[in-house]
Amino acid sequence: MSEAMRRRQGRDKRKADRIEKRSSIRLPHVTNTLPFTEVLDEENFTRVHNAAMTVLEEIGIAFRCDRAIEDWKRAGAKVRGNLVFPDRHMIADLIAKAPKCWEFASRNPERRVKFGGRDAVFCPAQGAPYVRDLDGVRRSSTLADVHELNKIVQMSPCYQISSGFHAEAMDIAVPHRHLEWVRSTLIYTDMPFFGVPNIPDYVLDSLEMTRIVHGHEFVANNAVTINHINCVSPRMWDDVLLQCARNYADAGQVCLMSPFVLAAANAPADIAATLAQMSAEALAGIAYMQLYKPGTKCVLGQFTVSTSMKSGAPMAGTPEISLIQYGIGQIARHYGLPWRTTAAQASSKVFDGQSGYESAMAMFTGITAGANLMLHAGGWDEGGLVTCYGKLVVEAEQSMLYHRLARGVSLDRLDAAMEAVRRTEPQGHYLGDPFTLEVFEDSFMMPQLFDYDSYPQWKANGEKDLAQRARERARQILAEYEQPPLDEAVREELDAFVERRKREIAT
Numbered sequence: 132m133s134e135a136m137r138r139r140q141g142r143d144k145r146k147a148d149r150i151e152k153r154s155s156i157r158l159p160h161v162t163n164t165l166p167f168t169e170v171l172d173e174e175n176f177t178r179v180h181n182a183a184m185t186v187l188e189e190i191g192i193a194f195r196c197d198r199a200i201e202d203w204k205r206a207g208a209k210v211r212g213n214l215v216f217p218d219r220h221m222i223a224d225l226i227a228k229a230p231k232c233w234e235f236a237s238r239n240p241e242r243r244v245k246f247g248g249r250d251a252v253f254c255p256a257q258g259a260p261y262v263r264d265l266d267g268v269r270r271s272s273t274l275a276d277v278h279e280l281n282k283i284v285q286m287s288p289c290y291q292i293s294s295g296f297h298a299e300a301m302d303i304a305v306p307h308r309h310l311e312w313v314r315s316t317l318i319y320t321d322m323p324f325f326g327v328p329n330i331p332d333y334v335l336d337s338l339e340m341t342r343i344v345h346g347h348e349f350v351a352n353n354a355v356t357i358n359h360i361n362c363v364s365p366r367m368w369d370d371v372l373l374q375c376a377r378n379y380a381d382a383g384q385v386c387l388m389s390p391f392v393l394a395a396a397n398a399p400a401d402i403a404a405t406l407a408q409m410s411a412e413a414l415a416g417i418a419y420m421q422l423y424k425p426g427t428k429c430v431l432g433q434f435t436v437s438t439s440m441k442s443g444a445p446m447a448g449t450p451e452i453s454l455i456q457y458g459i460g461q462i463a464r465h466y467g468l469p470w471r472t473t474a475a476q477a478s479s480k481v482f483d484g485q486s487g488y489e490s491a492m493a494m495f496t497g498i499t500a501g502a503n504l505m506l507h508a509g510g511w512d513e514g515g516l517v518t519c520y521g522k523l524v525v526e527a528e529q530s531m532l533y534h535r536l537a538r539g540v541s542l543d544r545l546d547a548a549m550e551a552v553r554r555t556e557p558q559g560h561y562l563g564d565p566f567t568l569e570v571f572e573d574s575f576m577m578p579q580l581f582d583y584d585s586y587p588q589w590k591a592n593g594e595k596d597l598a599q600r601a602r603e604r605a606r607q608i609l610a611e612y613e614q615p616p617l618d619e620a621v622r623e624e625l626d627a628f629v630e631r632r633k634r635e636i637a638t
Contacts, residue, residue, distance in 0.1 A: 257507065361432075460502065472504070
């Protein structure tokens, strides 16, 4: 064996050891120490907020739900048909009842994380009907993909919440799909998770499965699961999703009240007016949940893309999206509400430079805007139609970098580092200094999937691009996966529930 090959093998071994060490780290929530970017000064914030109040008080929000309409009437809101016109004082009083922060829990106590205020968590992509698989092939997603994606998420250090349905499992009948999603999440991960979002009976199934695994009393007293409740923009909350929200509230779980906005399509072709509309929509939804059950844990949600005026297609990574995120962050902080962003959205059809640029724009915006829920922070491509295995692995690592960025500058080692400055002669170096040798392993984030070798080294290692390296890493993670412990009797009860419900639900 040549000396050069021996050195290269030594480097590879040390790199593998670092990857193994870093993969064993489990990062908690991050307390964001950065100054949050605010794009609206006090005067302009007031104008946008007043515009949102105008939507509520004069234009109205539709609640196509008889029960919700009766609830609003009893509370004293002005109602005309299914349009509700809550005034700003009622909205403020109701939202004041919503918790500002809480902890998410799971059956693994080490997975408990703080949420709200300056505390943020990362969660990967969800809901894609297609995957870009371990061979780089785009195809319909299957239940096997759901299992594998859950395993990758479980093994990734920087995801604190599982998105639950990372892919749709198109090979499973729709009425049974939710049962398989939730079972997979509960078996292959041990973290808080997103539950089933869209059918009240499916929500009840999801909650019962959660109780089987975590225990009824534990679920009653802890936030274990969170659910999407999407507003039908513009300005309508519908009966089905409101019942889903009520089911989650009854169980003491978390409701993500989220307008789904395509600016210029179902919101105005203007940043400020879009902010006003979506703020009014979200605030009305959260206020209603406090009307229904005071103290319901709610996240101010929003999904925002701008619309191509050429094709009508949604676009990711644009400055307008970032400006809207910054603005909605200001609205959320005004009301003391935790809020979500779409952290790594991309429109690209493949995992390429466009995909990376779009996602980086979204991730950086989310962190500097002060988002509490960095949702879709891994694997998202093609406007959410594809979950990409390789991109999920890369963005799991990128989430670690943003986690580090949010922690800001620490002065804990300043005094010791200054002693190194004293020891080092002019034109000297710090490479052999005792301080460097003591701290070098964790002084700087060292992305393992990015290539920093010289060109000859890169060629000698197979000329692999990022997508190739990421797929290899995904295979390695799956090979090394360790399933979290689950009591055998609990697993049997969970399986029995799933099989019983499959028999009861027609396909």
